[in-house]
Each structure stands twice: as C-alpha cells, then as structure tokens.
Amino acid sequence: SASASPCSVLHAAPVPQTCSHPSAPKAGDQEKGLSALEGVGFRVGQGLSERLTKEMPSFKDELDVVKFLCKDLWINVFKKQVDNLRTNHQGTYMLQDNQFLPLSQLSNGKQYLEEAPKFLAFTCGLVKGALSNLGFDSTVTAEVTAMPSSKFQVVIQKS
Amino acid sequence: MHLMSSELFTLTYGALVTQLCKDYENDEDVNKQLDKMGYNIGVRLIEDFLARSNVGRCHDFRETADVIAKVAFKMYLGITPSITNWSPAGDEFSLILENNPLVDFVELPDNHSSLIYSNLLCGVLRGALEMVQMAVDVKFVQDTLKGDGVTEIRMKFVKRIEDNLPAGEE
Numbered sequence: 001s002a003s004a005s006p007c008s009v010l011h012a013a014p015v016p017q018t019c020s021h022p023s024a025p026k027a028g029d030q031e032k033g034l035s036a037l038e039g040v041g042f043r044v045g046q047g048l049s050e051r052l053t054k055e056m057p058s059f060k061d062e063l064d065v066v067k068f069l070c071k072d073l074w075i076n077v078f079k080k081q082v083d084n085l086r087t088n089h090q091g092t093y094m095l096q097d098n099q100f101l102p103l104s105q106l107s108n109g110k111q112y113l114e115e116a117p118k119f120l121a122f123t124c125g126l127v128k129g130a131l132s133n134l135g136f137d138s139t140v141t142a143e144v145t146a147m148p149s150s151k152f153q154v155v156i157q158k159s
Numbered sequence: 160m161h162l163m164s165s166e167l168f169t170l171t172y173g174a175l176v177t178q179l180c181k182d183y184e185n186d187e188d189v190n191k192q193l194d195k196m197g198y199n200i201g202v203r204l205i206e207d208f209l210a211r212s213n214v215g216r217c218h219d220f221r222e223t224a225d226v227i228a229k230v231a232f233k234m235y236l237g238i239t240p241s242i243t244n245w246s247p248a249g250d251e252f253s254l255i256l257e258n259n260p261l262v263d264f265v266e267l268p269d270n271h272s273s274l275i276y277s278n279l280l281c282g283v284l285r286g287a288l289e290m291v292q293m294a295v296d297v298k299f300v301q302d303t304l305k306g307d308g309v310t311e312i313r314m315k316f317v318k319r320i321e322d323n324l325p326a327g328e329e
Contacts, residue, residue, distance in 0.1 A: 036178050043174035044167075051162060051170075076162055 037118050038125035045129025048073060053134070062156060065134055066093050073130055078102075093154040095127075103148035116144060127154060165237055169263045176276060186273035193275070197282020205287040208234065216291075220316050221245075223293070224252050227284070227314075236260050240312075256310040259303065267304050276304050284314065292320045 052072050059065045070082035074097070084096035102119035106112045120142035131138045137157040144150050162170075175196075179189045212230050217223040228240045232254075240254040261277045275281075281297040288295050294317040301311035 032182075036182055039178045039181070040171070040174045043177055044171050047170045047174070048162070048167070051166070076167060 034117055034121040037121040038128075041122035041125025041127075042129035042132070043125075044077075044122075045073070045126040045131075046133040047129075048076060048126075049130035049133040052076065059134070062091070062136070063087065063089075065131070065136065066095075066154065069127060069130055070095055073126070077126065091156045091158060093156070095152040095154065096149065097152075098149045100144075100148050100150035103144065103150060106148075112147065120144070120150065123150075123152065127152060131156065165260050166263070169260060169265075172261050172279070173265060176274075180271065180274070186271055186275075190273070190275045190278045193278035194282040194285075197279035197284075198286035199282075200279070201283040201286025201288075202290050204235075204283060205290040208287065220249060220252075223288070224254075224314070228254055231287075244313075246315075250316040252314055253300070254312040254314065256312070259310045262304050262310075265304065272305075275299050276302070277310070280312065284312075289320065294318050294320050 053068070059068065066085065066087070070085050074080065074082050078097065078101040080097075080099065080101070082095045083098045084094075086094040086096075100119075102123075103112070103116060106115050124140040124142050127140045128138055131154070137159075139155045139157075141153050142150060143153070176189070176193070179192050180186075183189050183192060208231055212226075212234060214226050214230060217226060224242050228242050233239050238256060238258065238260060240256045242252055243255055244253040245251070259277060261280070265276065267274060267276065277299065281299065284297045285295055296313075296315040296317055298313055299310070300313045301307040301309055303310050
C-alpha cells in the first residue's frame with residue numbers, strides 16, 4: 001500500500017509558492033501561502049470528518065465531538081492521539097500533542113522556522129474543517145512552546 | 160476508524176488542487192504550480208527513495224524506466240504502471256497507469272477542462288531524476304479523468320546533467 005502521506009506532500013509545499021502573485025509584497029506572500037495551506041487543511045478536515053463519522057452514531061454533545069477530533073481524527077493524520085485535552089466547559093478547548101508528528105521530523109532550528117508554520121496552519125485548518133463538517137464554527141490557533149510539542153486552542157462559536 | 164493511508168493521500172491531494180484552483184485564475188497556472196510543487200517534492204524524495212530501495216546506479220534509460228515503474232511507483236503510490244511505446248532511439252517511453260490513486264472519486268468540473276489534475280507527478284519525476292543527473296521531459300498524454308481509457312505518462316530523456324555532483328560525493 002502507499003507510503004505517501006499528507007505530511008510528505010506538505011513538507012515539500014514551499015510557503016510563498018503555494019499562492020504567489022507577482023504584485024504582492026513578500027510578507028503578503030507568506031501570509032497568503034499560509035492561508036492557502038489552512039484552506040487545504042480545512043478541506044481535508046471536512047472530508048476526513050465526513051468519512052470517519054459515516055458509520056458512527058451521532059455525538060451526544062460538543063465535548064464528544066472534540067474528543068473525536070483528539071482521538072480518531074488525530075490518529076488518522078498524526079498516527080497518535082492528542083495527549084492532553086482541557087476545557088473551560090464554555091466552548092474553549094486546549095489540545096496538546098507532546099510529540100506532534102510534523103515537528104518531530106524537523107531536525108534543526110532553521111528548518112523548524114521555515115517548516116513549522118506550514119504544518120501548524122494546515123492543522124488549524126484541519127480542525128476547523130472537521131468541526132465545520134459537524135456543524136460547528138470555530139477559531140483555531142496554534143502554539144509551539146517546546147519542540148516537538150504543539151498546542152491548539154479551539155474556540156467554538158456559540159450558535 | 161482508520162482510513163487507508165492512500166485514501167488520506169487522495170483526500171489531501173484533492174484539497175491541494177481545489178485550493179490552487181481557487182487561488183489561481185486559470186488552469187494553466189494551476190498546472191504550473193503543481194509541476195513546481197512536484198519538482199520540489201522530487202528533489203527531496205529521491206534521497207528517501209535511494210535510501211529505502213537500495214537500487215544501484217542505472218546504466219541506461221531502460222533500467223531507469225524499470226526502477227521508476229516497479230520500485231518507485233510501487234513504494235509511494237502502491238501501483239505498478241506498465242512500460243510501453245519505446246521510441247526507436249530508446250530515449251522515450253510511456254508509463255500506463257490502469258488506475259491512478261490520486262483520482263479516486265475525483266471528477267473534473269466542466270470549467271476545468273485544461274487542468275492536468277495529476278501534474279504533480281510530472282514535477283516529482285522531473286525533480287527526482289534531475290538529482291541523479293538526468294534531464295527529462297514528463298507529461299500526461301492520456302488521462303482517465305478526461306475520458307481516456309487509461310492514464311498515460313510520456314517520459315523523454317533530454318540529456319545527462321554533468322555540472323552538479325550530488326551532495327557529499329567527491
């Protein structure tokens with residue numbers, strides 16, 4: 001079976017070239033590129049969430065949905081579950097992955113600076129897309145405090 | 160529940176193409192971006208390939224063709240294309256893919272008739288071979304997405320690249 005993975009595709013996606021317009025300034029290119037990667041992640045999240053939940057009974061509440069992200073979604077993309085989930089029970093969730101797969105494959109400081117934003121942008125989109133497919137609007141931000149650990153803050157909008 | 164890794168790859172690739180179609184005005188520009196991205200993947204992938212496959216140096220283009228079809232495609236996409244239509248000079252051949260994992264469940268919308276959906280593959284092959292001193296032209300000549308019976312990739316040897324030594328070689 002195939003060994004090509006989304007991570008290997010993304011690894012080679014150069015950020016400025018994902019979406020570069022000749023007229024845009026350099027900083028703008030970077031932003032556009034990352035936003036494009038988030039867009040890719042969003043669609044993957046939608047599609048993945050659709051496929052994975054097809055055979056499942058409906059979720060009983062919002063927390064159940066987030067647990068699905070931490071478990072089934074994460075395993076399918078990152079080969080492991082989220083390590084730590086915290087919530088204020090008012091729509092904000094913190095997902096922590098202590099061995100975040102894309103980061104654990106980056107070797108040195110320079111590579112990290114160039115590559116990490118791409119994977120974080122993709123993953124924020126992934127989570128948003130999965131939630132969107134399940135009927136939730138959200139904002140997702142990512143933070144790396146200590147390699148290779150990553151934290152994702154998810155705020156689900158009140159409907 | 161687990162998706163097969165190939166399903167996830169197909170999903171990601173589709174998301175990538177869809178995003179590019181959104182960001183670029185016309186199919187030609189998307190095709191170029193896919194080729195460019197593929198090239199960037201190829202120049203890095205070759206190292207992974209050589210390390211995992213243990214194939215030795217190819218002595219001619221026929222050996223190269225065999226390695227591409229039977230080892231590389233198998234390793235990364237889980238398929239083994241057949242090799243056909245050799246030119247008399249032995250510098251051109253076709254890879255016939257009876258099924259293309261990138262296009263599972265994909266349909267091209269009507270307004271994207273010039274899109275070469277799997278063009279990333281052409282860039283990958285071009286980039287990877289450049290790192291082993293071969294300049295090649297790679298293009299799709301048949302595509303099941305466009306109604307053809309098979310998917311056919313045509314590869315042409317252009318020239319040997321003498322200038323660059325691979326990193327680490329004395």
